[in-house]
Amino acid sequence: MANLRHYTFMLQGLEETAQKLAQRRIGFVVRICAGPSSDLEFARICAEVHPSLIVCDEDPSRRDAKWAREALLYPSAPLWSVDADVIVPSRLIEKEQFAARTIRPRIRRRLKEFLKPVGNRTVHVPWKDDRRIESFAVSCRLTSQLHLDGSVSPTDKFHGGADAALTALRRFIRDRLGGYASGRNHPEIDATSQLSPYLHFGQIGPHTVALAIHGAAAPSRDREAFLEELIVRRELAVNFVRCNPRFRTLESIEPWARRTLGEHARDERTHLYTEKQLANAETHDPLWNAAQRQMVSSGWMHGYMRMYWAKKILEWSPAADEAYDICVRLNDRYELDGRDPNGYAGIAWAVGGKHDRPWGPERPVYGKIRYMSFASTSRKFNSRAYIEQWNA
Ligand SMILES: Cc1cc2nc3c(=O)[nH]c(=O)nc-3n(C[C@H](O)[C@H](O)[C@H](O)COP(=O)(O)OP(=O)(O)OC[C@H]3O[C@@H](n4cnc5c(N)ncnc54)[C@H](O)[C@@H]3O)c2cc1C
Incomplete structure (x- = not known):
């Protein structure tokens, strides 16, 4: 669930969009869909504005979005969905890919066709309609009307837009x-x-x-x-x-990885932490704590630390599926970029060897999942400087 941090960032961006559209005299309507009537809000807007065309963003993680289904029920306008998250449309890549090496040639083959400048940036469609369409003024003040989880504060590090x-x-x-x-x-x-x-x-x-x-x-x-x-x-x-419809769970991983984690399910854990201790950065490991603090306070953790962070949660949790769920919850709660395909794939990679291969030697808890240790990780960069930055 998105919280105050995510909504503040999103609304900063929407406020800017509203201003730019107003300068071009293009209409902009914002509705809050909450409560039992929300299901039909989209259909209601369509009935009011009579669109000639409905354009939506294709979100591969939410193919069941109710409003997209409702839009299909409004037959007088065609529905176009734009796969704007990617360069090569994701539906053109047949079946689930095993690793970067299998998807790379498929993408390269089509890249020229799709990687070109988007034209018509100056399109100008003045809003001639004089009907009053109900709308909310977009600003960060809207967050007070959204009944959000306010326990994760907005971050100063990133301004949306x-x-x-x-x-x-x-x-x-x-x-x-x-x-x-x-x-x-x-x-x-x-x-x-x-x-x-x-x-x-x-x-x-x-x-x-x-x-x-x-x-x-x-x-x-x-x-x-x-x-x-x-x-x-x-x-x-x-x-x-x-x-892979099971992308939010450990069930999404490959059979070899499930097998090896199963074989090590009963291994003794040298440290065990609850989700609350992890959220509060209360572990024995200063490097891990620094990463957790970077995420909680700034809304963004460095990519190299994300790998270490998730792998240690595997090591310090009673079971691999629990570790996976904790990673997803913490990542989606604190990272501004959370709730994203990259996050689910990153966690599946770190905890469940997704898009990776078996590694030796076999280790306690990890089995053949690629291992990262405090010693080897902190040797690769100036870990003391990173720790000092975030553990102050
Ligand atoms: C456990 C774990 C959790 C992660 N959670 C998220 C998440 O919630 N949201 C998210 O966007 N990314 C996530 N990532 C992927 C990656 O770490 C971040 O995208 C990257 O660190 C963002 O920083 P950046 O924009 O400076 O990246 P840069 O290095 O500048 O890369 C540019 C862009 O490339 C993409 N990218 C970079 N690394 C990866 C990667 N490994 N996989 C897929 N795309 C990548 C991102 O869109 C990124 O913004 C996660 C990785 C792991 C291992």
Whole structure:
């Protein structure tokens, strides 16, 4: 469930959209769908505005969205869904893909066809209708009417909106894209784009980002490393949630991984923590605690730490399926980019070896799932600097 943190970020973006549409004299209607009548809200709006065309965003994790079904019940307008989360439409990738190496050639084959600038940015359709259509004024004050979980506060680190997203993209290209390939595994420095919250809320699209990276002057090694994450890894995650209905649970993993976790289910755990202790960063491991604090206070955890974070939850929970559920709950609650295909695929990878392969030697609790230790992880970067940053 989205909370105050997520809604504040989303509304910051929507407020900006409303202003831009007003400048172009394009109408914008916002309705709050709450309570038992919400089911029919979408159909009601259609009956009021008589749309010529309905365009919606295709969300592979919510194919059962009620409003999309309702829109189909409004037969006088065609419904177009746009797969804006990805560059190559996810329905063109047949069946669930096993790993990056299997989806990569499929994406590459179609990339030229789909990775091109989106035209017609200056379209101007003035709102001539003089009927008064009920609407809420969009601002962050709307959160008070939404009965949200207010226990996760908004974050100062990220301000929502397309302008902020474009600024973040420009700064990344100017200051950090050169060196991304080596810098991205250094959580103590800001070497990655931090675009994931904007991508998650659709405030910037992968097309815009990919085209800007293509045209940048940085070394090709860095551009390629970035595009591998932005396109191949991201679209592998979308393929996972689209094709595997059990993506929110450990049941989504491969038979080899289920077998090895089952064989180690009774292994002794050296440390066991409750979800509350984990949420409060009350473990014996300062590196893990720092990562948890980064997520809770800023709404974003560094990607390298996300791997370590989830793997340790596997190690410190009584059972692998419990670990998976805790990862999903904490990730979706605190990360601004949570509730995203990337999150489910990342957790499935870390806890259940999804899109990975069996690793040796076999370890307690993990079995053949790839292992990360405090010692090896903290040797790879200046872990002391990272710990100091977040454990203050
Ligand atoms: C346990 C775990 C949980 C994760 N949870 C989320 C989540 O909730 N939401 C989320 O968006 N990502 C998640 N990721 C994937 C990844 O860690 C983040 O997308 C990335 O760290 C975001 O930072 P960035 O924008 O600076 O990435 P950059 O390194 O700048 O990469 C650019 C973009 O590429 C995509 N990307 C990068 N790494 C990955 C990856 N491994 N898999 C898929 N796409 C990737 C993202 O859209 C990212 O914004 C998770 C990974 C793991 C292992």
